[in-house]
Each structure stands twice: as C-alpha cells, then as structure tokens.
Amino acid sequence: DNSKLNFKVLSKLFKLYNAECTHISSGLELANSIKVETKYDLIIFNKNVKDINIKDIMKVLKTIDYYKLPPIIAMDTKGIIESKKVYDKLGFDDVITMPLDKYEFDALVSKYLKK
Numbered sequence: 001d002n003s004k005l006n007f008k009v010l011s012k013l014f015k016l017y018n019a020e021c022t023h024i025s026s027g028l029e030l031a032n033s034i035k036v037e038t039k040y041d042l043i044i045f046n047k048n049v050k051d052i053n054i055k056d057i058m059k060v061l062k063t064i065d066y067y068k069l070p071p072i073i074a075m076d077t078k079g080i081i082e083s084k085k086v087y088d089k090l091g092f093d094d095v096i097t098m099p100l101d102k103y104e105f106d107a108l109v110s111k112y113l114k115k
Helices: 002-015 025-037 055-064 080-090 102-112
Strands: 044-045 072-076 094-097
Touching: 002 025, 002 102, 025 055, 055 072, 055 080, 072 080, 080 094, 094 102
Parallel strands: 044 072, 072 094
Antiparallel strands: none
16 A cells, blocks of 8 residues: 555654654545644645545645644655646645655755754
C-alpha cells in the first residue's frame, strides 16, 4: 500500500526534525480529527485517499472556521509544475511529489515549520 509506505518515509524524515507524524488514513478522518480540535502544524495530504476527493476535502477543511488551519501540502505523483497550478486553485499551500525527495522535503519543512 503506497499510503503506508509514504507514511513510513515521512515518519523517518520528520524524526530528523524531532517532529511527530500522525497517520490518518482518510479525508473524513482528518476533518473529524480537526473538528475535535486536534492541532497540527502541517498537513500533508495524499491525493489518493479512497473516501473523498481532493476538491471535497478542501471544501470541508475550509469550512472549519473555529480552527486556524495549518499549511496543507498535497502529495502527488505528477510533475511539480502542472500539479502546483491545480492545487493552488483548490487552496493547497504547496505540493510535494512522490517518490519523496529529502531535499524537496527539507525545503518544505524549512518553509512551513518553525525549528
């Protein structure tokens, strides 16, 4: 399962920053987690979730007005330039491509998380 593999890689990369990584397996689980006021510093959303498409999850997340959303990064397999345009329109803050590249990941972490 690519989702589990990506999570393992992300977990190892986040450990380099002494940061915790939580795996949430669906878009609806993410929305529900935020609704109960779980705080996240960054959300990396794999577009290949089975229960909800990326347009719908962004609509749901953007309606949660009592919670200041952290940066939301889309994870995609497409080329970064074409993906960036699509995800910008949907409200994502950035895009990271798979397979994950440590240098690309470092740049995102530096951009969105305080050390």
